[in-house]
Amino acid sequence: MRISLLLCGILLSAYASRADRLTFDSAAAWESWEAPYGLVQIGDAGQLQLIKYRKNTNVIADAHLFTHKTKTRGDEIPGGIWEAGSGQATADRVIDGDPATFWKPDPDDVVGEWFVQLDLGRAVLAKEIRLKFPDQEGARPFKQFTVFIATGVTSDPLDDLFLFDPVYRTTRPNEESEISIPLRFTSQNTSQVLDPDLNVDPVEKDQYRLVQYINFTVEAIDLEGALAEIEVVGVGDNVSIGVDRRGFVIDGLTSVSNLSLFDANVNTNNAIAPVAFAGRERSWLEQGTWFYADLGAIFWLDEVFIYILKEQEGTAGFIAGPARGFTILGSDGTRSIGTELPVPEPFDYNELLFQPDNCPDCLHYLRYQFQAKRVRYLLWHVHSTSGWNSKWAELMLFSPGHPAEVTMRSNFIDLGEEAGDGRPKVIKSLNWDADLTTGARLQLRSRSGNTLSEVYDFYDRKGEQVTEEKWLSSPKVLRGEIDTSIVVGEDWDAWSEEYKSSDEAFKSQNPRRFVQLEMIISTDDPTVGPTVNALSIDFEDAFLQEAKGSILPRAARPNEDTRFTYTLWPKAEALDSGFDLLRFVLTEAAETNSVEITAAGLTIAPTSVEMLDDSLLVSLPAPIRGDSVQVSFITRVIENATVFSLDLGSSERPDTWxxxxxxxxxxxxxxLPELTGSGLLINDLQVPDVFTPNGDGVNDLFEVRFVAFKIADADPEVSVFDLAGRRRGSLITEQMGTQQRHTWSGRDDKGEQVEPGVYLLRIDLGADAGGDTATRVFSVAY
Known part of the structure; x- marks a missing residue:
C-alpha cells in the first residue's frame, strides 16, 4: 500500500537566500529534511505544516492517491474506476465531485453490462454511501438498481474475484435524486465506547463497515437513467497506513506477519497460533503471543477497528477463528526506569483497550472509541494462550486531527559549500518564523562538525546483507550492491540543548563546516497545528580555521584566589581575519588588574579589561592570527570540574563570537581535589557579631554571606532562634547559587521587632550527606 504525499524523506540540497543566511521556506528547501512518511505537507507559500487526519470525509475524493497490489493488473494500481460494463467514456464522472456531470450506459449494450464499479484504493471503514442523480430532460434518476460492496478479499489466489454483498436494492421505481445508504455489519460485530463521558451518537456508534469496492448495477432498461455521483463517507483517515515506511513492527514467536495489519489490504493477514502444551498453560510472554508496533511518530488516537477473517474467507482457509481475550497497551514514549514487557526500550505503557474473551459470540469485527490519547508505541498480547487460532486482516487507527508530535531532521548542511569557499563558518544563530497557537510548540536542536564519514553495507546477489570480508572473498558473480551511507565524523558534538527563542545564539560547536538540525513540531490540541513559515541559519566567516586552548593549573583549592593561565593555539589561513577580543566565561569574578597577556613570547598590554556579569572581556591592540597567546588572571573556583570557556571576537564584528x-x-x-570525598559544604561564612536595627541607617540590616559547595541549586533555610530554641525569624534570600546572600530586618515571623539579646543563626542546606548545617552566635542591640 502506498499513498502519494509530500516529504517522504528525500534528501536534496537547500537553497541559501544570502551568502550569510541559509533559509528553508519553500518546497524545494524543505525536501532536504527527513520527516516521518506522510505526516507533513508544504503550503502554497512554502510553509511547513502537520497534516490533519479527517473524520467523515468522502473517501472517493482521494482514492487516486492510494495504490495497491492486484492479482491481474499489477502491483501499483491506483484507486478510481475499477470497471464499467457500459458507458466507459463517462464512468469517471461519478467520482469527479461535480453533480452536473453524469454517467449513462450505452443503450445498445445489454442491461447486464449496465454497471460501474469503484475501487477506493485501500480498505476503508465506511459509514455511509451517498448516491446523487441528475434530474433533467434526458437524464433522470435510475429507477431500478442495486448497490453492492466488497472488502477487497479475493476468492481466487490467482484472480481479482471479489465477494460482493448487496447493501441497497430498489423495491419500487426510484424517483429520488439523492439516496443515503447507511452501512452496518450484519453479524459478529461489536462497537464499544470505552469512556462513559464520550459523546457518541447511539445511531452512528454501530454504523460502520469495511469497504474497498462499490458496485452500482442497473436492474432494468432505463433510457433516461443516469448517475451523477457516488460518495462514500469514511469514519476517518486511517493512521495505520504508512507504518511500514515511518515505523516498524516486531512479531512474537506465535503471533507473526503483524505488519500486514497496517497496510489497509485485507488480502494480507497475520497469524495468531499459540502452541498447546501438555500440563500447565504457558503465558503469553512465554509463548510469544504478542506483537509490538512503533507508529513512527506520536499521534492523537481516539478509535481502533480490528477486522478478523472468518474461516474460508478469501484464501484464509479453515484456520481462521475469532478473537479471544486480548489487551492493547499504548505509550507516548515517556521513559520508565525499567520494564518486563518485550519491548525494545523501557517506556511507560497504559491500557488502551481491554477485550475479554468474546466467545461463544465469537466476534470478528471490533470497534473501540475513546477519549483522544497520545500514542506512538503499541503492545498487543493475549490474555490466555488457550483457544487461539486466528487470522487478522486489519488493525485500523483513527485520529481526531493533527499528530501530537513529529520529529524532523535536516540533511548534513555544508555551509562551506553554500558560501562557495569550502571553509568552516561561525554559525551565529538560528531564526524561525512560526505560527504557534495555544498548545502548539516548535523545538529545535543542533549539532555540528567539520568531517563526514562513509559507512558501507555489502550485499550478495540475493540482496542479503553480508560482511565486507565475505563480500570480498565471494566470486564476482555472487556479489551484490554496496550501499554507502554518510555519517558524522569523530569531531561532531552531541545534540545541543533546546533553543528557547528565535535568534538565540548557536549552541553547538563553532566554527564548523557542517551542521545538522532537528526540529520537533507538536501540539496539545489535535484540532490545531503549528505552521513553520521559515527557518534560517545565520553564519559568517570564521576569524580562524581552528582555535584550541587549555588552562593551568588543572587543580586548585576551593574558594581561594588562584592565578590561572589560559594558553590559546590559533590556526589561520590567508583569508582569515584573526581576532582582537577575548571573552572568558567564569563562575566567579576575576580581578581585572591581574590580567597579563603574552603573544609569541612577547608581553601585550590590553587596551581594555572589564568584568561583565560572568564574562571577563579583554581587548587587544591588534588582531592576532597565528601566534600562541597566554592570558593570566586571578579568580576563584568554587565548583568542582569548573569549565573555563573562551570565545574569540573582532572589534569589526562585535556581535560574532x-x-x-x-x-x-x-x-x-x-x-578541586579537596572537595572530593570531603563533607565540606559551607565555606567562607560571614556573620556580623552585633546587629542594631534601631532605624538610624547604620547596621539596620543583618546580612549573612557564605559559599555552598557541591549543592546544585541550593535553597538553604536560614533562620534565627533565641537561646531557648524558639524560632524568632527567617532570613530573606537575596542571592542564590554557589555564592549565597541572606538578610534579616530584625522582625520575627509575626512582624514584630525582637528584643535585644543574644541569638543563634542556623543555616541548613538540606543536603542528604555532609556538613550541611552551621550555627553562629550574634547579638541584637538598640
Whole structure:
C-alpha cells in the first residue's frame, strides 16, 4: 500500500537566500529534511505544516492517491474506476465531485453490462454511501438498481474475484435524486465506547463497515437513467497506513506477519497460533503471543477497528477463528526506569483497550472509541494462550486531527559549500518564523562538525546483507550492491540543548563546516497545528580555521584566589581575519588588574579589561592570527570540574563570537581535589557579631554571606532562634547559587521587632550527606 504525499524523506540540497543566511521556506528547501512518511505537507507559500487526519470525509475524493497490489493488473494500481460494463467514456464522472456531470450506459449494450464499479484504493471503514442523480430532460434518476460492496478479499489466489454483498436494492421505481445508504455489519460485530463521558451518537456508534469496492448495477432498461455521483463517507483517515515506511513492527514467536495489519489490504493477514502444551498453560510472554508496533511518530488516537477473517474467507482457509481475550497497551514514549514487557526500550505503557474473551459470540469485527490519547508505541498480547487460532486482516487507527508530535531532521548542511569557499563558518544563530497557537510548540536542536564519514553495507546477489570480508572473498558473480551511507565524523558534538527563542545564539560547536538540525513540531490540541513559515541559519566567516586552548593549573583549592593561565593555539589561513577580543566565561569574578597577556613570547598590554556579569572581556591592540597567546588572571573556583570557556571576537564584528575547543580532553577543566570525598559544604561564612536595627541607617540590616559547595541549586533555610530554641525569624534570600546572600530586618515571623539579646543563626542546606548545617552566635542591640 502506498499513498502519494509530500516529504517522504528525500534528501536534496537547500537553497541559501544570502551568502550569510541559509533559509528553508519553500518546497524545494524543505525536501532536504527527513520527516516521518506522510505526516507533513508544504503550503502554497512554502510553509511547513502537520497534516490533519479527517473524520467523515468522502473517501472517493482521494482514492487516486492510494495504490495497491492486484492479482491481474499489477502491483501499483491506483484507486478510481475499477470497471464499467457500459458507458466507459463517462464512468469517471461519478467520482469527479461535480453533480452536473453524469454517467449513462450505452443503450445498445445489454442491461447486464449496465454497471460501474469503484475501487477506493485501500480498505476503508465506511459509514455511509451517498448516491446523487441528475434530474433533467434526458437524464433522470435510475429507477431500478442495486448497490453492492466488497472488502477487497479475493476468492481466487490467482484472480481479482471479489465477494460482493448487496447493501441497497430498489423495491419500487426510484424517483429520488439523492439516496443515503447507511452501512452496518450484519453479524459478529461489536462497537464499544470505552469512556462513559464520550459523546457518541447511539445511531452512528454501530454504523460502520469495511469497504474497498462499490458496485452500482442497473436492474432494468432505463433510457433516461443516469448517475451523477457516488460518495462514500469514511469514519476517518486511517493512521495505520504508512507504518511500514515511518515505523516498524516486531512479531512474537506465535503471533507473526503483524505488519500486514497496517497496510489497509485485507488480502494480507497475520497469524495468531499459540502452541498447546501438555500440563500447565504457558503465558503469553512465554509463548510469544504478542506483537509490538512503533507508529513512527506520536499521534492523537481516539478509535481502533480490528477486522478478523472468518474461516474460508478469501484464501484464509479453515484456520481462521475469532478473537479471544486480548489487551492493547499504548505509550507516548515517556521513559520508565525499567520494564518486563518485550519491548525494545523501557517506556511507560497504559491500557488502551481491554477485550475479554468474546466467545461463544465469537466476534470478528471490533470497534473501540475513546477519549483522544497520545500514542506512538503499541503492545498487543493475549490474555490466555488457550483457544487461539486466528487470522487478522486489519488493525485500523483513527485520529481526531493533527499528530501530537513529529520529529524532523535536516540533511548534513555544508555551509562551506553554500558560501562557495569550502571553509568552516561561525554559525551565529538560528531564526524561525512560526505560527504557534495555544498548545502548539516548535523545538529545535543542533549539532555540528567539520568531517563526514562513509559507512558501507555489502550485499550478495540475493540482496542479503553480508560482511565486507565475505563480500570480498565471494566470486564476482555472487556479489551484490554496496550501499554507502554518510555519517558524522569523530569531531561532531552531541545534540545541543533546546533553543528557547528565535535568534538565540548557536549552541553547538563553532566554527564548523557542517551542521545538522532537528526540529520537533507538536501540539496539545489535535484540532490545531503549528505552521513553520521559515527557518534560517545565520553564519559568517570564521576569524580562524581552528582555535584550541587549555588552562593551568588543572587543580586548585576551593574558594581561594588562584592565578590561572589560559594558553590559546590559533590556526589561520590567508583569508582569515584573526581576532582582537577575548571573552572568558567564569563562575566567579576575576580581578581585572591581574590580567597579563603574552603573544609569541612577547608581553601585550590590553587596551581594555572589564568584568561583565560572568564574562571577563579583554581587548587587544591588534588582531592576532597565528601566534600562541597566554592570558593570566586571578579568580576563584568554587565548583568542582569548573569549565573555563573562551570565545574569540573582532572589534569589526562585535556581535560574532568563535568558540575555542579544548586542546585535549578536559584540558579546559579545573578540579578541586579537596572537595572530593570531603563533607565540606559551607565555606567562607560571614556573620556580623552585633546587629542594631534601631532605624538610624547604620547596621539596620543583618546580612549573612557564605559559599555552598557541591549543592546544585541550593535553597538553604536560614533562620534565627533565641537561646531557648524558639524560632524568632527567617532570613530573606537575596542571592542564590554557589555564592549565597541572606538578610534579616530584625522582625520575627509575626512582624514584630525582637528584643535585644543574644541569638543563634542556623543555616541548613538540606543536603542528604555532609556538613550541611552551621550555627553562629550574634547579638541584637538598640
Amino acid at each position: 568563535q568558540s575555542v575547543e579544548a586542546m585535549q580532553r578536559r584540558s579546559n577543566i579545573v578540579m
